[in-house]
Amino acid sequence: MQQRAIDTALTALTGTALAGMLIAGVAVESAHGAPADKPMAHTGTTQHHNGHTTGGKTAGGKAAPKTRAILSGSTTASYFWDDGSGVNGDTGAPASGKPMQKGLFASPSWPMNTKVKVTYQGRSVTGFVGDRGPGEPSHRGVMLDLDTYTFRHLVDGKKPASNYDTGTSVGHLKGVKYQVLSWGHGAGTKGTPKPLG
Structure with missing residues (x-):
C-alpha cells in the first residue's frame, strides 16, 4: 500500500515537472518573436552551390523533400x-x-x-x-x-x-x-x- 502511494506521488510530480517544462518552452519561443499560440511555420529552402540542396513547398503546403x-x-x-x-x-x-x-x-x-x-x-x-x-x-x-x-x-x-x-x-x-x-x-x-x- 505504501509503495502504491509513493508511485502515485512520483507520477503526479513527474507530470507537473513536464507541464512546467512545456510552459517554459512556450514562453521562451514567445520571447523570440513567435506567437505562443501558433506553431512556427516551415518555409522550405532553395540553395545553390556545389553540393547544394534544393527544396520548397509541395502543393499541399508541406515541405518538399530536398x-x-x-x-x-x-x-x-x-x-x-x-x-x-x-x-x-x-x-x-x-x-x-x-x-x-x-x-x-x-x-x-x-x-x-x-x-x-x-x-x-x-x-x-x-x-x-x-x-x-x-x-x-x-x-x-x-x-x-x-x-x-x-x-x-x-x-x-x-x-x-x-x-x-x-x-x-x-x-x-x-x-x-x-x-x-x-x-x-x-x-x-x-x-x-x-x-x-
Missing part, C-alpha cells in the same frame, strides 16, 4: 532523337538499351543512367543519361545532347513539331545549367563532362 546535387555547372546543349528507325540518319537505339523517350539525354562521358536536372531561363527538366553524344561538337564545349521534347521545353515551354523537329530555328542553347542528382551504374566516368572519344 535533393542534393552531386555536381553542378553549365554547358551548351544540342538536341537529338535517335530511335533506330532509320529516319534522318538514325544510327541505332540509345546506348543504354532503354528506348528513346522524353527525358533521355546523351552525355559524352557520364555513366549511363546518371540522373540529371537541366535548367534554362527558369524552365527545368529532370532526365537521365541514356546515350552517348554529342560527337564532335563536344570538343567545342557542347556537352549535353537533349531529346527534342526537353530541348523545346527549355526554349519556350512548348512541344516540338515532331520527334525529329523541335519546331524552332534554335540549334544550341548556351548556358544550360545542369545538376547531377545521382550517378548511374553504367559505363562512363563520374565528374566534369569530357569530350567524346
Whole structure:
C-alpha cells in the first residue's frame, strides 16, 4: 500500500515537472518573436552551390523533400532523337538499351543512367543519361545532347513539331545549367563532362 502511494506521488510530480517544462518552452519561443499560440511555420529552402540542396513547398503546403546535387555547372546543349528507325540518319537505339523517350539525354562521358536536372531561363527538366553524344561538337564545349521534347521545353515551354523537329530555328542553347542528382551504374566516368572519344 505504501509503495502504491509513493508511485502515485512520483507520477503526479513527474507530470507537473513536464507541464512546467512545456510552459517554459512556450514562453521562451514567445520571447523570440513567435506567437505562443501558433506553431512556427516551415518555409522550405532553395540553395545553390556545389553540393547544394534544393527544396520548397509541395502543393499541399508541406515541405518538399530536398535533393542534393552531386555536381553542378553549365554547358551548351544540342538536341537529338535517335530511335533506330532509320529516319534522318538514325544510327541505332540509345546506348543504354532503354528506348528513346522524353527525358533521355546523351552525355559524352557520364555513366549511363546518371540522373540529371537541366535548367534554362527558369524552365527545368529532370532526365537521365541514356546515350552517348554529342560527337564532335563536344570538343567545342557542347556537352549535353537533349531529346527534342526537353530541348523545346527549355526554349519556350512548348512541344516540338515532331520527334525529329523541335519546331524552332534554335540549334544550341548556351548556358544550360545542369545538376547531377545521382550517378548511374553504367559505363562512363563520374565528374566534369569530357569530350567524346
